Amino acid sequence: MTGSTSRTIAPASIFRTGLRLPEVRWALVALALFLLGWALQLADAPEWCWWTAYLACYATGGWDPARAGLAELADRRLDVDLLMIVAAVAAASIGQVFDGALLIVIFATSGALEVVVTQRTADSVTALLDLAPEQATLRATDGTTRVVNCRDLEVGEHILVRPGERVGADGVVVEGRSEVDQQAVTGESIPVSRAVGDDVLSGTVNGTGALVVEVRRPASESVIARIAALVAEASETKAPTQLFIEKVEQAYSVTVVIATLLVLGVPMVLSDSTFDEALLRAIVFMIVASPCAVVLSTMPPLLASIANAGRNGVLVKSAAVMEAVGRTTVVAFDKTGTLTEGRPEVVDVSAADDRTPDEVLALAATVEHPSEHPLGRAIVAAATARGLEVGAVEGFRALPGLGVTGIVGDQRVTVERADTPTAGTVVGVAVDDLVVGRIELVDRLRDEAVESVRRIRELTTEPVVLLTGDRHSVAAEVAEQTGIDAVHAELMPEDKVRAVRATRGHVLVVGDGINDAPALVAADTGIAMGRRGSDLAVQTADAIIARDDLAAVPALIGLSRLAHRYVVANLCIAATMIIALVTWDLAGTLPLPLAVAGHEGSTVLVALNGARLLRRSAWSGSRGAQST
Known part of the structure; x- marks a missing residue:
């Protein structure tokens, strides 16, 4: 029986x-x-x-x-x-x-x-599958709308989610602001605020505001579908x-x-x-x-x-994995995108040459606007959030490994990365070769990182480990902020594998990127961050945290x-x-x-x-x- x-x-x-x-x-x-x-x-x-x-x-x-x-x-x-x-x-x-x-x-x-x-x-x-609505309101480029089946939605299309409706697809908000009830999918008891740039999940319930959502995943690959399948x-x-x-x-x-x-x-x-x-x-x-x-x-x-873990947004791929997680004695974290958000944010703008910080940020955002670099996108986002005008740039040119440059008005503006011993990244903004200001960006720690590491230290018998390809100085600062005991920095993917294999005990690795996939496989148990994690990491991991909540790691072990x-x-x-x-x-x-x-x-x-x-x-x- x-x-x-x-x-x-x-x-x-x-x-x-x-x-x-x-x-x-x-x-x-x-x-x-x-x-x-x-x-x-x-x-x-x-x-x-x-x-x-x-x-x-x-x-x-x-x-x-x-x-x-x-x-x-x-x-x-x-x-x-x-x-x-x-x-x-x-x-x-x-x-x-x-x-x-x-x-x-x-x-x-x-x-x-x-x-x-x-x-x-x-x-x-x-x-779980019934949470996803059958129909959604598709908004065309000319602003007209029509009702379509959610399974027919394609990546890149925009859907209108009215107050009280369920979101029809996994995507990102491109217009509007509202609160979204995600409890049925992620287990969060309080509705979360969602605005432009924030992710939303299929099957969650919109609150009092209207949202326009850009579809990022087809229905068959939504978080709900993946939870149900796994x-x-x-x-x-x-x-x-x-x-x-x-x-x-x-x-x-x-x-x-x-x-x-x-x-x-x-x-x-x-x-x-x-x-x-x-x-x-x-x-x-x-x-x-x-x-x-x-x-x-x-x-x-x-x-x-x-089933309980799935209800709380953690997808465990087998009963053998569920049994093995409890034997964990060592937890090793990747840094970028795992302990941190994986997205740089502007935290400080300084100005010189009688300019204001807003002027420096506006100049940098103007020249960075055509850039696809994460630092450039963060600078543009910061300027937009402050309501600054982002002008037109001519002669835009990327400087590989350094920054970008272009003509704004009748001046050449250059944004270049500066060497810094801190965990943050500092870029200098120069006008006609004269530095007029600096912008500091950081990849913020996840809000739950410190508490999650503390709880893991209580659960495991060995020190918590940090495995990262970043610089030693950056890794050391993140380790100090989170309370991590052992640091391995400037690692290539194969180095992470060697570090995992050299660690005694039952090793659980948490990562999100393509470069983390070999370590996830080498570990006794691999857990991937599912929301922004690479497809390779998600496929090779033994378990997936669908909402990228680090608090799920000690909860799953417990x-x-x-x-x-x-x-x-x-x-x-x-x-x-x-x-x-x-x-x-x-x-x-x-x-x-x-x-x-x-x-x-x-x-x-x-x-x-x-x-x-x-x-x-x-x-x-x-x-x-x-x-x-």
Whole structure:
């Protein structure tokens, strides 16, 4: 018996979901027939009446497990489901039809619950896709609008998002200002402000302002589509612990059959037990020794964790990855685009020669306007934000590795990068070879970088590492600001790989660029920043942070460790129940109904225990998890 989960299951939601599933319908029919047979038996109805009801219960509740078990047996695999059906039939053969029917009902009910939680995972993926609207308002270049299907939107087209509407595609705001509710996609509880230049995600809800959004990704590649695809793909994978359990399961099941035969035969040989007495004890032994709960101990917690992480904007590609993240002892960060925003911003403008800072910035923006360099775009953006007039430039020319130059009015304006020992970048602005001012730009740390590094230091046993191709001085300053302990700077991609391989312990690398991809592969676990990360980094990483929130890294480590504790707890529950019930059966007399309730109850318990990791508190609680 295996299963997967997707969210906390309330009784009402089980009923609504269950009615769509044949396993649940048959379990309900089996329960109704069992209750009918029990009522007839208590009412002293003719024996054939209640036997008929009980046998009908056998057929409705046991047909599918029996068919599946026989199919497995044909492939030379012994399925634990078949053991339960054999035990029920054997009970009926010695007149214990009530106990056998009770086993069928509880067994069918536990199987139905397993199917329900599996379906809830599928429903959560479908719900993610349902967040994306089917239609959007396309705005043409002449300002006219028309309604189109979101799946037909192409990169570069503009869509109008009115107040209260869902955003139809992943893109960037080109007009307007509003607040956007992203909770359903990213987990952010408070709507975020969005203006020109800010990213928006498909399926998020616009607030009170109108936005014009330029489409950056087709519908099939949106964050929602990627979350759904990766969660669905991850749900099909198995963790090493689960694979080990499944390997042991076959040998264990065969051992249970052999031991059951011994429990049947030995008492009749060594004592005066009758066949019926020995068979009843053997039936009870087969039931309580079966490993149903052990099989269900591993995957529900891991799959629930994957679904929870996906709901919070972290795409974990497999159950094996989710299990491995918790073993992390060393976290290594890339700098640009990972710890920092990856976009330079103007932080200071100084002026000389009787000019004002605004005049210096306007001159630089004018000559940088045709440039595609990130520094040039940042200067133009700063001038625009200040409401400065960006004029026309003639004779624009890029100076490779240095800057740009051009004619503004009747003066030659040159913007050149200056050497600086700080983490910032300083460019000089010169008019006819006379420096008239300087502009300082920095690649800002992400707001959550310092706190995320602090939490990671609490979770891991080794120092946090910085791997960057930037200068030593820049890397050292970023490390000091964030509290990172070990710095490796001026690295080529192959150098990052060597640094990762030289690091002892279970290494988790977080990066975003093409140059980070080799290190992501070399690490025990690689996590990519998904919003602005390169396609190569996203494809090679084991997990993706869809909204580029560094706080997700320690949260994911904590969630993985929490899932591991749930797995251990489940295995302890399952093993304790098996040992206790087997001991009771061999040393004393364990009633068959109690054996059924104990065995199937532990199976249901471990499945529902794993489903607890679907709660929102499991993600928020994992943020404070300590190392284990």
